[in-house]
Amino acid sequence: MRNTLFIRVLEPDCSRAAWAVLDDSGKPAAEPSRGTLAQAAGAADGRRVVVALPGTGVLLSRAAIPTRNRQRLLQAVPFALEDQLAADVESLHFAAGSRDSEGQVAVAVVDRAWMQACITALTETGLAPDTVTTDTLTLPWQPDEWTVLLETDRATVRTGAQAGFAAEPELLPALVAAAREQEGALPGRVRILNAGGGDTLAASVTELLEGLECRIENIAGDAVELMAGTGDEQAPLDLLQGPFAKPGTLAQTWRRWRPAAAAAAALIVLQIGLTAVQYQRLTTQVTQLDGQIDAIYRKAFPESHRIVNAHAQMEQKLSALRGTAGGSRSGLLPLLTRAGPTLSSVPGLNINALDYRGKNLDLELTVTDIQSLDKMKQKLERAGLQVDIRSATARDQGVSSRVRIAGGAS
Numbered sequence: 001m002r003n004t005l006f007i008r009v010l011e012p013d014c015s016r017a018a019w020a021v022l023d024d025s026g027k028p029a030a031e032p033s034r035g036t037l038a039q040a041a042g043a044a045d046g047r048r049v050v051v052a053l054p055g056t057g058v059l060l061s062r063a064a065i066p067t068r069n070r071q072r073l074l075q076a077v078p079f080a081l082e083d084q085l086a087a088d089v090e091s092l093h094f095a096a097g098s099r100d101s102e103g104q105v106a107v108a109v110v111d112r113a114w115m116q117a118c119i120t121a122l123t124e125t126g127l128a129p130d131t132v133t134t135d136t137l138t139l140p141w142q143p144d145e146w147t148v149l150l151e152t153d154r155a156t157v158r159t160g161a162q163a164g165f166a167a168e169p170e171l172l173p174a175l176v177a178a179a180r181e182q183e184g185a186l187p188g189r190v191r192i193l194n195a196g197g198g199d200t201l202a203a204s205v206t207e208l209l210e211g212l213e214c215r216i217e218n219i220a221g222d223a224v225e226l227m228a229g230t231g232d233e234q235a236p237l238d239l240l241q242g243p244f245a246k247p248g249t250l251a252q253t254w255r256r257w258r259p260a261a262a263a264a265a266a267l268i269v270l271q272i273g274l275t276a277v278q279y280q281r282l283t284t285q286v287t288q289l290d291g292q293i294d295a296i297y298r299k300a301f302p303e304s305h306r307i308v309n310a311h312a313q314m315e316q317k318l319s320a321l322r323g324t325a326g327g328s329r330s331g332l333l334p335l336l337t338r339a340g341p342t343l344s345s346v347p348g349l350n351i352n353a354l355d356y357r358g359k360n361l362d363l364e365l366t367v368t369d370i371q372s373l374d375k376m377k378q379k380l381e382r383a384g385l386q387v388d389i390r391s392a393t394a395r396d397q398g399v400s401s402r403v404r405i406a407g408g409a410s
Contacts, residue, residue, distance in 0.1 A: 003021075003022070003023060003024055003029075003046070003047045003048065004021070004022045004026075004047055004048045004049075004050060004228075005019060005020075005021055005022075005040070005043050005044050005047040005048070005049050005050070006019060006020050006021075006022065006050045006052070006138075006224065006227065006228035007019045007037070007040050007049065007050070007051045007052070007127075007129075008051075008052045008135050008138075008223075008224045008227060009037075009051065009052065009053050009054060009118065009135075010034075010054070011054070012054060012056075012057055012114065013117075013121075014037055014117070014118055014121035014122075015036070016034065016035070016036065017034070017035065017036065017037050017040050018032060018033070018034045018222055018223075018224035019032065019033055019034075019040040019043060019224060020032040020033075020222075020224050020225050020228040021043055021047065022228055022229070026229065027229075028225060028228070028229070032221065032222040032224050032225045032228075034222070036125075037121055037122060037125045037127065038125045040125075040127070041125040041126045041127050044126070044127055048130050049127055049128065049129045049130055049131075050129065050130065050131045050132075050133070050228075051122065051127070051129040051131070051132045051133075052132075052133055052134060052135035052137075052138050052227060053110075053118060053132065053133070053134050053135065053239070054134075054135060054154075054166065055134045055135050055136035055154075055156050055164065055165065055166030056154060056166045056167065056168075057110060057111065057114060057134075058108050058109070058110050058134040058136065058166075058239075059085075059108070059109040059110075059371060060106070060107070060108055060109075060134070060136065060137075060162065060163055060164055060165065060237075061081060061084065061106075061107050061108075061109060062100065062104040062105065062106055062107065062163075063076075063077055063080040063081055063104060063105050063107050064080065064103070064104050064105075065077060065080060065096075065104075065105050070096075073096055073105065074094065074096055074241065074242055077094045077096055077105070077107050078092070078094055081094075081107060081109065082347070083347045083348055083368070084347065084348070084368050084369065084372070085109065085347065086345070086346055086347065086371075086372055086375040086376070086379075087111070087375075091111065091112055091113070092109055092110065092111060092112055093109070093110045093111070093112040093115045093239070093242065093243070093244065094107060094108070094109055094241075094242070095107070095108045095110070095237060095238065095239045095240075095241040095242070096237075096241065097162045097237035098162065100160075100161075100162070106161075106162035106163065106237055108134065108237050108239055110239060115239065115244060116244075118132075119132075119244060129240070130246070131238050131240065132238065132239040132240050132244075133237055133238060133239060134166075134237070134239070135156060135166075135227060136156055136157070136158055136164040136165065136166055137158065137162065137164065137237055138227035138228075138230050139156060139158040139164070139193075139226075139227065139230065140158075140191075140226065140229075140230045141158045141160070141161065141230075142189075144187045144188045144189060145187050145188070145189040145190070145191060146158065146159050146186075146187050146189070146190045146191065147191045147193065148172075148190060148191065148192045148193065148205060149193045149195060149197075149219075149223060150169065150172075150192065150193065150194050150195060150196070150197025150198070150201055150202055150205075151169075151195050151196050151197050151223065152169075152196045152197065152198075153168075153169070154166055154167065154168060154169065155167055155168070155169045155171075155172040155197065155201075157172075157175075159187070162237050169197055169198075169201055171374075172201065172205060173201075173204050173205065173208055174370075174392060175370060176205055176208045176209065177208055178370055178392060178393070178394035178399065179394070180208065180209070181393060181394045181395070186209070186212060187212070188212065188213060189212065189213040189214075189215075190205075190206075190209050190212055190213070190214045190215075191214075191215055191217065192205060192206065192214060192215065192216045192217065193217050193219050193223070193226070194216055194217065194218050194219060195218075195219035195223045202216050293314075294307055297313065297314055300314070301313075301314075332356045332361070334407075335356070335361050335385075335405065335407055336361070338383055338384070338385060338407075339361070339380060339383070339385060339405055342376065342379040342380050342383060343376070345379070346367060346372055346375070346376045347368065347372070348366075348367060348368035348372065348398065349365060349366070349367050349372070349376070350365060350366045351363055351364070351365045352364045352365060352366060352400075359406060359407060360404050360405070360406050361404070361405040361406070362390075362402065362403070362404050362405075363402070363403045363404075363405065364400070364401075364402055365400075365401055365403060366397060366398050366399065366400050366401070367398055367399050367401065368398045368399070369398065369399055370392065370394070370399055372399075373389065373392060373399055373401055377389060377403075380405060385405055385406065385407065386405070386406040386407070387403065387404070387405055388403070388404040388405075388406075389401060389402075389403055390402040390403065390404055
């Protein structure tokens with residue numbers, strides 16, 4: 001490893017960072033520092049720059065992609081993971097790592113706008129990073145071992161060469177308990193690095209991992225020195241791919257894809273013709289549907305003789321009926337009306353049982369993973385609902401959970 005500046009971004013808005021300088025032998029050349037990115041940039045002159053983004057903003061996953069072609073692999077990854085993600089894949093940035101022993105490709109998923117904001121914040125201070133990864137993958141790691149870093153504001157867990165997760169400290173026991181229920185998910189050893197996370201949390205994690213070889217190490221200095229010492233050789237998943245690739249990489253990619261681009265242009269022309277045909281067919285269908293809507297409206301409201309816009313008139317009639325009924329916003333149906341759009345937007349969510357009593361809606365449901373459950377909770381709360389996850393159990397088919405939803409502010 002040549003002379004390197006390792007920067008760990010501490011906040012999602014890049015307002016604070018910690019950094020360490022390593023000499024050519026990989027040893028610290030000075031005491032680690034904390035401050036702004038502009039202050040960190042002062043130590044970058046002539047050095048290789050490695051930036052680690054917060055693991056709380058980077059989802060690490062795996063995908064079975066048969067192709068070995070790098071560009072085709074990157075094109076296929078979003079579709080392979082689409083069912084596991086709550087957000088639209090168009091709003092996400094995907095970076096691929098290497099294949100594991102099972103032939104699956106390691107993938108990092110990042111919000112595209114956030115990634116762009118991070119790169120902009122770095123370049124505005126004059127930093128041109130050679131590698132951008134996640135701090136989850138800069139923790140020291142050995143096969144058949146987890147490394148858990150406990151800090152005051154987060155818990156970061158590296159579970160494999162290209163795997164791990166980060167969360168708020170209070171969520172860590174639940175995530176560890178869920179992993180324990182997955183066959184083969186736990187390692188033989190766990191190394192807990194306590195860097196201000198508190199002895200109580202470290203003890204609770206150790207208790208959950210009963211039966212495994214656990215050792216707790218108190219970290220007196222800044223965790224960035226530990227991460228920098230690991231080196232980016234053990235952090236093989238570089239986020240600077242695709243639209244964020246380093247200068248020069250895109251030009252090489254274009255030369256390889258130039259013949260394919262010509263073929264794509266021909267396909268676009270063909271697609272325009274097919275789209276025109278499809279548009280004509282859909283126009284005919286819309287006309288037929290408008291006729292059906294008019295017929296339904298006449299049947300529902302036979303006293304109406306003049307129809308200008310059946311859809312709008314139907315809405316007005318229904319609004320009037322709701323007003324007659326007292327306009328109540330409490331009860332099961334209003335609660336389902338508010339929660340329904342969010343629940344239906346979660347990929348892979350299945351509702352197994354529903355119970356409404358005492359103005360509370362209790363659901364027994366199944367989701368693909370813990371992240372989907374957490375995103376569902378956040379969306380419901382943003383909709384003004386009160387959400388209480390009563391339980392979450394990881395199984396082969398996904399995560400089974402009991403959730404209580406209350407109306408909250410409307």
